[in-house]
Amino acid sequence: xxxxxxxxxxxxxxxxxxxxxxxxxxxxxxxxxxxxxxxxxxxxxxxxxxxxxxxxxxxxxxxxxxxxxxxxxxxxxxxxxxxxxxxxxxxxxxxxxxxxxxxxxxxxxxxxxxxxxxxxxxxxxxxxxxxxxxxxxxxxxxxxxxxxxxxxxxxxxxxxxxxxxxxxxxxxxxxxxxxxxxxxxxxxxxxxxxxxxxxxxxxxxxxxxxxxxxxxxxxxxxxxxxxxxxxxxxxxxxxxxxxxxxxxxxxxxxxxxxxxxxxxxxxxxxxxxxxxxxxxxxxxxxxxxxxxxxxxxxxxxxxxxxxxxxxxxxxxxxxxxxxxxxxxxxxxxxxxxxxxxxxxxxxxxxxxxxxxxxxxxxxxxxxxxxxxxxxxxxxxxxxxxxxxxxxxxxxxxxxxxxxxxxxxxxxxxxxxxxxxxxxxxxxxxxxxxxxxxxxxxxxxxxxxxxxxxxxxxxxxxxx
Amino acid sequence: xxxxxxxxxxxxxxxxxxxxxxxxxxxxxxxxxxxxxxxxxxxxxxxxxxxxxxxxxxxxxxxxxxxxxxxxxxxxxxxxxxxxxxxxxxxxxxxxxxxxxxxxxxxxxxxxxxxxxxxxxxxxxxxxxxxxxxxxxxxxxxxxxxxxxxxxxxxxxxxxxxxxxxxxxxxxxxxxxxxxxxxxxxxxxxxxxxxxxxxxxxxxxxxxxxxxxxxxxxxxxxxxxxxxxxxxxxxxxxxxxxxxxxxxxxxxxxxxxxxxxxxxxxxxxxxxxxxxxxxxxxxxxxxxxxxxxxxxxxxxxxxxxxxxxxxxxxxxxxxxxxxxxxxxxxxxxxxxxxxxxxxxxxxxxxxxxxxxxxxxxxxxxxx
Ligand SMILES: Cc1cc2nc3c(=O)[nH]c(=O)nc-3n(C[C@H](O)[C@H](O)[C@H](O)COP(=O)(O)OP(=O)(O)OC[C@H]3O[C@@H](n4cnc5c(N)ncnc54)[C@H](O)[C@@H]3O)c2cc1C
Ligand code: SF4
Ligand code: SF4
Numbered sequence: 001x002x003x004x005x006x007x008x009x010x011x012x013x014x015x016x017x018x019x020x021x022x023x024x025x026x027x028x029x030x031x032x033x034x035x036x037x038x039x040x041x042x043x044x045x046x047x048x049x050x051x052x053x054x055x056x057x058x059x060x061x062x063x064x065x066x067x068x069x070x071x072x073x074x075x076x077x078x079x080x081x082x083x084x085x086x087x088x089x090x091x092x093x094x095x096x097x098x099x100x101x102x103x104x105x106x107x108x109x110x111x112x113x114x115x116x117x118x119x120x121x122x123x124x125x126x127x128x129x130x131x132x133x134x135x136x137x138x139x140x141x142x143x144x145x146x147x148x149x150x151x152x153x154x155x156x157x158x159x160x161x162x163x164x165x166x167x168x169x170x171x172x173x174x175x176x177x178x179x180x181x182x183x184x185x186x187x188x189x190x191x192x193x194x195x196x197x198x199x200x201x202x203x204x205x206x207x208x209x210x211x212x213x214x215x216x217x218x219x220x221x222x223x224x225x226x227x228x229x230x231x232x233x234x235x236x237x238x239x240x241x242x243x244x245x246x247x248x249x250x251x252x253x254x255x256x257x258x259x260x261x262x263x264x265x266x267x268x269x270x271x272x273x274x275x276x277x278x279x280x281x282x283x284x285x286x287x288x289x290x291x292x293x294x295x296x297x298x299x300x301x302x303x304x305x306x307x308x309x310x311x312x313x314x315x316x317x318x319x320x321x322x323x324x325x326x327x328x329x330x331x332x333x334x335x336x337x338x339x340x341x342x343x344x345x346x347x348x349x350x351x352x353x354x355x356x357x358x359x360x361x362x363x364x365x366x367x368x369x370x371x372x373x374x375x376x377x378x379x380x381x382x383x384x385x386x387x388x389x390x391x392x393x394x395x396x397x398x399x400x401x402x403x404x405x406x407x408x409x410x411x412x413x414x415x416x417x418x419x420x421x422x423x424x425x426x427x428x429x430x431x432x433x434x435x436x437x438x439x440x441x442x443x444x445x446x447x448x449x450x451x452x453x454x455x456x457x458x459x460x461x462x463x
Numbered sequence: 464x465x466x467x468x469x470x471x472x473x474x475x476x477x478x479x480x481x482x483x484x485x486x487x488x489x490x491x492x493x494x495x496x497x498x499x500x501x502x503x504x505x506x507x508x509x510x511x512x513x514x515x516x517x518x519x520x521x522x523x524x525x526x527x528x529x530x531x532x533x534x535x536x537x538x539x540x541x542x543x544x545x546x547x548x549x550x551x552x553x554x555x556x557x558x559x560x561x562x563x564x565x566x567x568x569x570x571x572x573x574x575x576x577x578x579x580x581x582x583x584x585x586x587x588x589x590x591x592x593x594x595x596x597x598x599x600x601x602x603x604x605x606x607x608x609x610x611x612x613x614x615x616x617x618x619x620x621x622x623x624x625x626x627x628x629x630x631x632x633x634x635x636x637x638x639x640x641x642x643x644x645x646x647x648x649x650x651x652x653x654x655x656x657x658x659x660x661x662x663x664x665x666x667x668x669x670x671x672x673x674x675x676x677x678x679x680x681x682x683x684x685x686x687x688x689x690x691x692x693x694x695x696x697x698x699x700x701x702x703x704x705x706x707x708x709x710x711x712x713x714x715x716x717x718x719x720x721x722x723x724x725x726x727x728x729x730x731x732x733x734x735x736x737x738x739x740x741x742x743x744x745x746x747x748x749x750x751x752x753x754x755x756x757x758x759x760x761x762x763x764x765x766x767x768x769x770x771x772x773x774x775x776x777x778x779x780x781x782x783x784x785x786x787x788x789x790x791x792x793x794x795x796x797x798x799x800x801x802x803x804x805x806x807x808x809x810x811x812x813x814x815x816x817x818x819x820x821x822x823x824x825x826x827x828x829x830x
Contacts, residue, residue, distance in 0.1 A: 021501075023525065026510050026513055030483060031485075070488060135486065333480055
């Protein structure tokens, strides 16, 4: 680390909030993706002013800055570039205000998702996106990646709840966007521009979130299907049956087999298992909705349909779905969790296509995910130390992305582009859209200091 | 390629298995107190992977993270990939000690136990006003913290055993030395021998330990296997007390802190609760309880080596006590009691105590 730069940073954040020690640099070298690159230093900040001072300095000196929350991103969005300063926002972890009267919460970006959940539960409210990484990931990270979860079909994703932000721009200016109101059409929607921007346009230092009252009742059921087409049809029919389940998850055959081989759950070995939950305020209401769902399951040749009679039975039905990630993570040394998303009616086609790709390249791809919003998680399981398998994995991923786009889908439903999918951006977006995105990046960050190399926004990366 | 270190020979696959998901950050007490990813389980695994890849040297630069782990096993419990970080860390510490990279406090502990009978190097043991080394049905084994740091609590526990007419004896116990395995060294065979000989000399068929760590050491370490071979059972005091009726209750709001050594490491969650149910109908669980319990910050040598962070971890645990508004937090581990009591702020008015001590006080009041 250049001594002058080091001193300048220490002058801004203080000695105790600066690090270039080996152990920190290694821990900041990656997120939950397979990419890694050591930064040159890291800083811990607690205020927007400090963030602003760092960005002013970095912008003047053309030093890359990589914002970081909990580092649970799956696509290398928080993996640094060479010579970067890692801006660790996890110390900005205060819930500034919960305003039930206004139905909103104002938080700093480093607040962990689960901590907000806990605080809101006290008032009978919740913040619905519910990513599976909720006990660890930060709300800043959630906004920057537009995180979603199992309840996406009914409740949407982070984007649907962000009312306003405080953002520090790459040149150090501090900007407020949006408002504390439930609606606003005042000017361009700058708030949403930053949702899913992966730390490439500005550093989020405050977030105003809309919150929902918590439902108090739920019904849960599970159905098995011998035939994938039947399961696929059931999914789309549920979604136009007039009710919207709060959860509609799918487990594909490979995932079911892997769970059976590695646990004693003894699941029926079928093409697909669907798990549904309906929520509301009385069991009468949720049972009524579930009745409709089960009707659709039966009409589409479900072999076995089970409806939970108690909370305990409901959690038993969840076990298989909840164990999927962990089971698949233990089989080989490497896993990559994809999140391709297709129009709802194409779920069966996507699953069939994935099976063909897996067989063609002789690589394990087990799939499960959020059928209710078309967002599946094909999980690649392989040995990353074997160059042959790495090559196969790479080829298979590229085909998966092509298949998804051909089905009218999108590369990513919730994890973001980062480094991993940057090379495929032009597969999904036409040249005009790429130009506009790159133009926005240049306008806000002409020196390309904020999280460079991600999302195919600069020439070096992508196409 | 020839591997240099035992940790790699034993745990290579597990270390590679770490998927970097970061889920351990939610539970690691060291991360919770410092918010420094380098000190979290994931940070440790990333470093070890780089050591195996030859990109990082195992040397003094790694002491700060490798020796800053309470071995609480919260990460192992919640790890989707099944990585047993505390086991790996204990082996790495041994490898580091072998090459001369060790935290001075840990090195000190090993030296102390070469020349003294306990980790505090105190040569004048408290006699607890009781005859020692007599013939009895039970041996009560106190442990170092109970003998030298929480001796008043120990006295109360012994009073309780008397009240319950238990036929027990104390022995001239020495450190069980299990902790050495956690801080990079091997157990001290001399100390092990002394303890076993003294226990056997009493003719007792059951050892009751006040310290869950000693109980774990006696039950699980092969060095103490002779006890089992001779038909001697080792029980933690909560296992022993659960069948007694005490005939006293409190109306105070009581909560319970699961010590890592008793809970996650031995699977003993219900016995302490059974006892508490009898004496405190007004019971409330802490937010993190049973297998999800939050470490008090004392374990794995961290209290000695990183006192400030150790106290910060205890403070986080005590915040959970405040959260539920309990008037008494019970546990049954002198190490936890000691660290939690040291961390307690003046404004925190609740009482921190071992269950056995608390029961004894209730019985005393009722007399
Ligand atoms: C096992 C596992 C399961 C997961 N499940 C889900 C899931 O169900 N749904 C889902 O959506 N995601 C999921 N994820 C992915 C990940 O948890 C989310 O992307 C999460 O939103 C990332 O949050 P973070 O705090 O870890 O951010 P990081 O990984 O630290 O950062 C993510 C991106 O946000 C940027 N960033 C972070 N904070 C700020 C800020 N304050 N200002 C500007 N930019 C910022 C970073 O630069 C980076 O580009 C999962 C991950 C894992 C490992
Ligand atoms: S929870 Fe397990 S797999 Fe995930 S980062 Fe921690 S040690 Fe690695
Ligand atoms: S054993 Fe406990 S202290 Fe050590 S890394 Fe795991 S969670 Fe952290």
